[in-house]
Amino acid sequence: MARRAVALVTVNETCAEVLQRRLRPRRTIIVRNCPPRWAPSDPPSKRLRDAVGVPDSTPLILYHGGFVPGRGIEQLAESILAPGLASAHVAFLGFGPLRTELDQMTRDPRFGGRLHLLDVVVPDELLDWVAGADATVSLLQPTPQNHMFATPNKLWEGLAAGVPVIVSDFPIIRRIVMDDPVGPLGATCDPTDPLSIAGAIRAIVERQPDERAALRARCLRVAHERWNWESESARLVDLYAGIRTSN
Numbered sequence: 210m211a212r213r214a215v216a217l218v219t220v221n222e223t224c225a226e227v228l229q230r231r232l233r234p235r236r237t238i239i240v241r242n243c244p245p246r247w248a249p250s251d252p253p254s255k256r257l258r259d260a261v262g263v264p265d266s267t268p269l270i271l272y273h274g275g276f277v278p279g280r281g282i283e284q285l286a287e288s289i290l291a292p293g294l295a296s297a298h299v300a301f302l303g304f305g306p307l308r309t310e311l312d313q314m315t316r317d318p319r320f321g322g323r324l325h326l327l328d329v330v331v332p333d334e335l336l337d338w339v340a341g342a343d344a345t346v347s348l349l350q351p352t353p354q355n356h357m358f359a360t361p362n363k364l365w366e367g368l369a370a371g372v373p374v375i376v377s378d379f380p381i382i383r384r385i386v387m388d389d390p391v392g393p394l395g396a397t398c399d400p401t402d403p404l405s406i407a408g409a410i411r412a413i414v415e416r417q418p419d420e421r422a423a424l425r426a427r428c429l430r431v432a433h434e435r436w437n438w439e440s441e442s443a444r445l446v447d448l449y450a451g452i453r454t455s456n
Contacts, residue, residue, distance in 0.1 A: 281348025
């Protein structure tokens with residue numbers, strides 16, 4: 210089917226290379242699933258912090274998305290027990306089969322009420338919620354191979370909201386977060402190791418206020434200049450226009 214199609218559309222360069230080698234499509238188009246350009250309020254929205262019940266001075270880390278295995282949910286929870294993160298809170302925003310397990314974790318006295326489980330929000334309001342976090346996380350575990358090649362939605366949503374991102378230290382996602390021409394956009398970690406995750410969190414929340422503001426500004430800048438749906442969708446439009454012309 211891939212070889213008979215006019216083009217194959219995929220989400221990043223690594224996937225494109227693998228699919229090109231395995232499937233040999235006629236043409237491959239990369240279209241990243243970035244949100245449209247978005248402007249956060251100044252100061253950022255209080256929706257997330259009001260829902261969790263913590264002030265601006267409290268480090269707040271956000272996991273948003275599916276509550277499913279292999280996403281580093283358990284490792285993230287354990288990370289805030291590490292030295293230096295005694296005041297940090299984690300909000301889990303989403304839905305999925307691990308919700309019951311997450312609910313039990315929030316009641317575990319080891320965490321001292323610092324884990325919070327929130328209901329999913331409508332997509333049009335998501336970035337307003339994300340903007341209230343100090344960092345978002347995408348902690349895909351190193352199996353299956355699909356995780357190693359992924360550039361997940363929550364990466365782009367964090368940047369679109371102007372929030373630093375903490376991601377698994379896999380090659381393609383590391384290049385996006387750590388090697389951007391304007392500077393790092395967050396931190397990387399070993400997603401299997403709560404201590405490594407804790408180190409990445411501290412690398413963001415322990416910065417001086419002006420450094421944290423500059424980091425958030427970089428995230429929003431790259432989202433506006435490069436990682437946005439207006440830019441990405443143009444390749445789809447060109448593809449469809451070419452198909453129409455050829456027919």
